[in-house]
Amino acid sequence: MSGASKQGRFASLGTANDAFPLRRPASRKSPGRTSLCARSPLRGSPICRGFASLGTAIGTSLCRGFVGFWLAVALLALGAAPLARAEPPENYPFLSYDEGLKQARAQDKRIFLYFGRLGCGWCDKTNKESFSDPALRALYVTHYVLVYADAESGKRLTLPSGERITEMELGVRMKAFATPVFAWLEPDGKTIAKVAGVQTVKDFRDYDRFVHGGEYRAKDFKQFIAENP
């Protein structure tokens, strides 16, 4: 069905042969925000933002078009080493979200949050190619409380408000719809920065400069990187 007819459908709800009175309420939200027909389905997606965050012209430009994106996927799929599962990288002291929040508050330390999924290829690639770097590990262990959340898990955690939710529900709240998602949080859990997709060692170092250096208080990441490549 075409996008045009879809939009037409919104205009005529409740009158067609569906005899369906589920009329779209007078919308206070942006109509057609996610229409596949209105734009590339990839533009603005977390994956594209992930690519863009690589800081490479190729990643950013590839995400400008559907074909380019799939080319990027193919490139990613090539030339890599085997690994069975995408779980937290080995030898990193990852905690659960609520344990991490407690520790972050106690130590007045920021949080690095990793949303992964069992079997996730791009988590796997990031684990192997970035988190295997000993210097990166030392940097992140020193600067952050490390938290890992399984995006499909029913494991319970308690938010500072006293609300008990699952790790999957935490992903809903943080809009972690693709994995991996990496987020840097204040000790109270407030999000400082968030990025999706494969990240290189340089990306993680750039984010560390931005977050640990306190630069986020004055500028956004894009501006920071432009000024401090």
Add this chain to the structure above:
Amino acid sequence: MRLAAWIFALLAVPAQAAPSEFSAPLDITPEQPGVFHQLDSAGRKHIAVSGDTVAVVWEQSRGGVSQVTVAFKPLSANVFSLLRVSGGATAGVPVVAPLGGGRFLLAWEQDGDLHARAAEAAALGPAVRLAQKASQPSLAVLDGKIVAVWSEERAGYPRIRIAHLILDGQRVSVDGAVRDVDVAPPKAEQLYPDVALTPAGVSVAWEDRREGHTMLLHTFSKDGRCFSKPKILNEQPTKRSEVYGKGTGAARVALARHGKRGIVAMWLDKRNFLEGYDVYAGFARDGTRFGRNEKVQDDFGGNISQWHAALAADSRGRVAVVWDDDRDGTADLWLAWPKGAGQWSESQPVPIASGPGQQSSPAITFDAAGNLHLIWVERETLEAPTRLRYAVGRSLYN
């Protein structure tokens, strides 16, 4: 000929579509500072209709402690009466099934064990522990048969277990042995099961991690004791990399009886990783073998993730799926139903659960008249206290 076609169309509609005209919503519980409602159980079986009574069960947390509450309401009334179901230090993931005549069966996790009790509007039967180190129960009832499934720690992994239950007055007990639905040696986690009963037998589906990623498996048994070798329910996309990762994700399968003999399954599926979770469904017309997977939501929901998908179906062939997504900026409820031949309706916003604020985590069921009973969690912001809401969608075809 034309007249015959019209008559056929009119007769065909109730068997497929789920159009409903929703009433004004009721608060099951109002918003209270520091109180949060959760509808997050296996199969999302949080609501049931038995006789002329509707029952709703949920987990409610405050100060990091959760307990289970059930609410009852005569179909004609506008107010729910509430009863606390659980005890212990903390409890959650409750489900409810109709027993007929205004009676219900409840199951939930409490302090790491699985409990069940019968219930009706005026009283609760005694709570009975069904299993230890167990969680994520689900229930199915048909013609006096009652089965429960759950995920239980066995040999180092959570395993899907099944038991036949009987009621002696208000007391629930296990009839015979508790069994594994999968006899293969434990290798990885098995989680979030759901179960459906048909005259042909018992169907069970669950999340299975034995292949290094989450797949949905299903199995069938004529007698509920000896199960077929599990089969994959969610079709697997072509692997994108031979090197990285083990495969795509899927989560939170729900099953329901569909028509006289069939089963419908519905789940969240990440086969298209760019879209987050999409809602997929499959039909087993004979109650045993599923056909092709069908995408439930329309293309407008393609670039964002769908969450908390819930399923309702009945013996007359009605099917409805509801979920939340934030295609319009904040979470709203969306509804779809099958149109036949693998096609689903366009996704329709539920008008009473759309608009400013967050409307999420729905659950649904049909009553005998084909009316669609809907509950959901509503809050102003993601950090705000919640309230639990209810509405009934009057069938347009009765």
